[in-house]
Amino acid sequence: MSTPQPPTPQAAPDWHAAPGSPYPVYTSPIPVVRAGLRHAVASEWTKMRSLRSTMWTLGVFVLLVVGIGLLTGAVVASSSTDVATSNPLEQGFFGVLLGSIAVITLGVLTTSSEYGSGMIRTTMVACPSRSRVLAAKSIVFFLVAFVVTLVSSACVAVVHAALLEGQTSGPTGEQWFKATVGVALYVALLGLLSLAVGSLVRHSAGAITLMIGAVLAPLVVALFMFSKSLENVQQALFEYSIPNQLSIFYSNSLSDSGPSGLDPLWIMLGVTAVALGAAFALLEKRDV
Structure with missing residues (x-):
């Protein structure tokens, strides 16, 4: 039977006097790691998956x-x-x-909810780099929205292809890509735009109202434009409304002109980049 070994003594704290000072300075034996974007992303991922609102919102989306x-x-x-x-x-x-x-609701809540509860102060104390916080929120949200949308749309696409196998010709590779990856990228960018608006407005109800208005208002307004002098405006509203751009991924556009192919993806990418740029700029200038 082996003789139990005594426990290994832990390193004692290092107390030493600073140069020119008679008082000792404490040096912790615990290594200090410089925080970076990876740590901010891990923090935002923990917050997102631990909130019930995230699970409820994504559950409603999948449903x-x-x-x-x-x-x-x-x-x-x-x-x-x-x-x-x-x-x-x-x-x-x-x-x-x-x-x-x-997805719009979740994107807004990812940023604005912390302003409503006051937790944004704690977040900024833990990570003084404001741009790093917003970048981490954007990365985590975009990846979550993209993966959930991709899986959901792919499941629906597979079932539709099986249900309509005898009534239609099989979907092409381009149709598969646009109805799964293309749609997932577009919806994730739309949610990221909502996140930027939530950071700009800092009010959940106001930002959600703005985003829902941006999605529905152009199409609704266009439906009630009966004057011939407004035909060009009506056509532009039809072509560039978010429902029409989303329908382009499914080859059933509301108009014969305007964006086609993957054009809606580049349009949404540009709009989201501008909104995120404004959110980063104002975040550095405004008080928390």
């Missing part, structure tokens, strides 16, 4: 995208309408459009 997508696919598959020339994945548009409201 809308998958539930409405499967419902519309089942209705089209059971109807006698000839859909042989249409994109078999286009029925996923309705669920993604409604689900985008949930």
Whole structure:
């Protein structure tokens, strides 16, 4: 039987006098690690996954995208309408459009909720670099929104392709890409735009109202423009409204002109970059 060994003595704190001072200075034996973006990202990921609002909002998003997508696919598959020339994945548009409201809400809450509760002060004390905090929030949110949207839209696309297999020609590679990866990137960028607006406005209800208005108002206003002198304005509102740009990924645009292909993705990327740039600039100038 081996004789138990005595515990290894821990290193004693290093007390020494600073040059020119008679008082000792304490040096901790615990190594000090300089915080960086990786630590800020880990902190924001912990906050996001531990909040009930995140789980509820993402749950509603998945329910809308998958539930409405499967419902519309089942209705089209059971109807006698000839859909042989249409994109078999286009029925996923309705669920993604409604689900985008949930992503907008989560994007706004990612930044504005901390201002409402006052926790932003604690966050900025823990990480004095304000731009690093906003960058970490943006990275974590974008990745979460992209992955959840990609998985949800891909599930709906697979089911639609199976349901309509006998009624339509199989979807092309471009249609698969646009209905899954393209849609996921667009929705994630839309949520990131909401995050930037939440940082600018710093008020949850106000920022959510602004974003929902930006999504729905152009299309609603265009529907009530009956004057011939406003035809060009009406056409522009139709073409560049977010519902129409989202529908382009499913090959069922509301107009025959305007953005096509992956153009909506580049438009949303540019708008989001401008909004994020403004959010970074104002964050450094305003009080917390």
